[in-house]
Structure formats: structure tokens, C-alpha cells
Amino acid sequence: MKKDVLFCFLSLVLLAGCAENKTTETNTQAEANQDGIDAEQRIADLGIQLIQPNAPTANYLKAKRVGNLVFLAGHGPDKPEGGQVIGKLGGGLELEEGIAAARYTGISLLSSLKAEIGDLNKVKNIVRAQGMVNADPSFTQHSQVINGFSDLMVEVFGEKGKHARAAIGMSSLPNNIAVEIDMIVEIHE
Template sequence: MTSAPESRITELGLTLPDVVAPVASYVPAVRTGSYVYTAGQLPLRDGELMHVGKVGAAVTLEQAHECARQCALNALAAVRSVTGDLSAVTRVVKMVGFVASASDFTAQPKVVNGASDLLGEIFDDTGQHARSAVGVAVLPLDAPVEVELVVEVG
């Protein structure tokens, strides 16, 4: 039987991907006690970055928003890789979103809303979380967005 969060993902017309293989020396997620910490997740879909470049230059706000949603899906795949099922998540605690930004781009929170809103759609109230949305000069592979999560599990 599919868990409630995974059913919601399907109802949204999305697919929880396989966990994205690390691009360096780390693991996608680590569980310690009742928390799972994910590594930063890029907007990889079917093994390819959805977009490359800086938001506000080569990448539009709308494209970056969609990238953030994909980053959140990839982070949930990393969570599932250590919990076995997303129904184990009792709370999304914290998200950090990094946005590779053109020098005059200041809408990082709007970009990261793509990930935050998706977590709310999937987990309802338990998806509400603390968050940072940070503008950075460059991200790995020239990705426009990177997201990491901390979730509590039961």
C-alpha cells in the first residue's frame, strides 16, 4: 500500500524519483535519532539539470520556482532512502534553499517557495517548516537552486 504522502505526490501528478546519486563524497541523507538530514539536492530530473545558470539572468523566476519543487522531490527521495516510507515523516522541521543569483536578483524567497509550497501540499500542517532562502554566487554543476531538508521521523 502506498503511504499517504506518496499518494499525495501521485495526486499532484508528480512522481517521487529514485534517490539522486551523489556528485561528490557524501551520502544523500543521514538519520540520527529521530531526525533525517538530507544533503543539498539539485534540480535533477531524469539525470539532467532542469536548467543551468543564475536566476535573474539565464534562468527566470518561474523556471527557478519549478527547479525548487524538483529539489524538494529529490530531497524527499533521499529521506525515503533511509526511512523506507515517507509516512515515517512526522514533521518537516527546516529547509535551506540556495539560489544562484544574478547580482541584482533579490527574490530568493519566491524561488524557494516552490519547495515550501510543495511540502505543504504533500504533508499539510506537518509540512510547515522553518526556512532560509539564501542567494549565492554559484552552485555545483551551475545549478540555479539547491535545497536541503531536516525532517523528524517517528
């Protein structure tokens, strides 16, 4: 009789633990989608094709997770058909081309982020971005260029896509790319 009671007690404890784990898992999913936004669906609805992130060309990582933060290295404007947007704003490239380049860079960053975390619905907040614009010294619309990236983050994630940022003009960027952006993202545990 004592064995039966002990077995029943242990079974109840195990079941309660399983129910608690399931509740925690469900709560995390609810937190991730509390704003009703499905980032993966939004990407599909916007007709965005994420790309296969290429391997770094040196001794660094495209993304590094530390706790619930993901730090993404500087990415460039990778075109969906291949290649990158090359050139200098105010020195051959027009503002609209720079905005498109920043959007391509955002898609490249989202591609690396998804490769790192598996599902973009795990994103809690886009925390910060640093946008660098390859610009002629006379060009002064750096922030408008980086709006191409910022607007994309809000299109995909809604309010949690809004972020702190810097938009900086550079005399050159690697391989003469038009834009380079890095970002920090907070994810649900």
C-alpha cells in the same frame, strides 16, 4: 498442577507482551496519520514521480539518520526526464523557472528521504530547509524561488510540511545548478 499453573501464567505474560507490542505499533501508525494525510497517496494524486537518487559524487551521504531526525544533504533540481535546471536567476532564468527548479529539488529530496526511511508516512515534521539560489547580484526574489519547495512540502504533508527555512542568494552553485536545498526532517520512531 504447579507446572500447569506456571505454564498458564507464563503464557499470559507472553500474550500480554505481544498485545502491548501490537498496540505500540498501531499507536505509531495512528500518530503518523493522525492528521488524516497519506503522503504517499498525495504524491500519487499530484502526479509526482519520485526519482532514483544518484550516488553522492564525493565522500558524504545523501541522508543521515540520527535518532528521529533525518539530515538531508544539499540536492539540486533534478528534472524527471534527466539532467538538471542550469543557470542563474536574473541572468537568463526567469522567476517561474526558479520556482519550478525549487520544486524539482523538493522532489529530489523526497526521493532521497523515501530511500532512507522507506515510507513518507513516517514523516512527523519537515523541520528546517536551507534554500540556495544561484542568482545575479541584481536578483532579489530568493524567497519566492524557494516557495516552490515550501509549497510542495505543504501539498504533500499538510501542516506538518511547514518548516523554518532560509532563502539565500549565491554567486554560484555546483555545476551551475539554479537551486540547491538541504533539509532536516523529524520522523516517527
